Amino acid sequence: MSNDSQAWFDSQNKENKAMLRQWMKNENISLVQVNGQRKYGGPPPGWVGGAPTYGSEVYIRNLPQEIYEDKIIPLLQSAGKLYEFRLMMTFSGLNRGFAYARFTAIHHANLAVYWFNGYEIQPGYKLKVCKSIEKSELQLDAIPGFLDKDTLTRVMCGITADLERLSLFASPKVDGMNLAVIKYRSHTAAAMARKSLCEGTQLLCGCPLTVEWLSYSNKRYLNFGKFLLPHSCYPRSWTLLFK
The missing domain is CATH 3.30.70.330 (RRM (RNA recognition motif) domain)
Known part of the structure; x- marks a missing residue:
């Protein structure tokens, strides 16, 4: 002991x-x-x-x-x-x-x-x-527009485990940025992903972001299809983003 x-x-x-x-x-x-x-x-x-x-x-x-x-x-x-x-x-x-x-x-x-x-x-x-209400969905806000759904999915699969589905929408809070809703295969996987993301630098490809459980209001928006399409933008130099 x-x-x-x-x-x-x-x-x-x-x-x-x-x-x-x-x-x-x-x-x-x-x-x-x-x-x-x-x-x-x-x-x-x-x-x-x-x-x-x-x-x-x-x-x-x-x-x-x-x-x-x-x-x-x-x-x-x-x-x-x-x-x-x-x-x-x-x-x-x-x-x-x-x-x-x-x-x-x-x-x-x-x-x-x-x-x-x-x-x-x-x-x-x-x-x-x-x-128990076993939450399994996270929301990542302030995602830059150069990270499209496929790219972001690859990035998240590289730093978290058991990702089941990722959806991307225009952020309702941050102008010009996107909101990612990520569903994991279990509450444990989602909790581990949240812990890992929150304990890190909270940077994604050099950009700050917020990591939270999917809120009730955003879940309602998702269920009723009220989210807008994600923003798209392309930086001058892609090579600086993925060093």
Whole structure:
């Protein structure tokens, strides 16, 4: 166990943390904490094949802050096998009251919602469980007009994975620039792409851009076909753009 993990176990709520540590040892469970969340699985031990399909994840809230995976995971597994469980954590070592659980099959996720929405996990704490809204589309704004759809698709496939579809329109906010809507094969792929793009220089071929989840208003515009055709322009020197 790392020094950071030991310090976490030695802080507040020691009794419940001791039970968690014993459960991890008994069940040979590994948990990884990063970026304010602690994760089990993704994939779990012995998993073969790709990640479960869209619709297999549930969102859980109203968790008592002092309980941990040793109480939550066995409860959820009574509905079906878990592919991944993510518990949001505070710096003080308590959970933030909500979590995400991805099952290996959609019908197990549906069963979890049916069984555990309203389940009293502790006196005074009835869980709220619903299907997770798994976003899989990003919007990139302020795309210069010299990047046409095909070129931009090649560029994005080179720096992100599992891109399914890219659409290009005139930006509704930035005059003379374009907006790209990019759909990925899964929420995980989209989240990784967003993280990668946001952690970089946020430059595309030397041009600044904004990277966000596809907004509700833009999704409505997309569904109703209200976006305008993308702008086109050609710089004087193409060789400077792709060095």
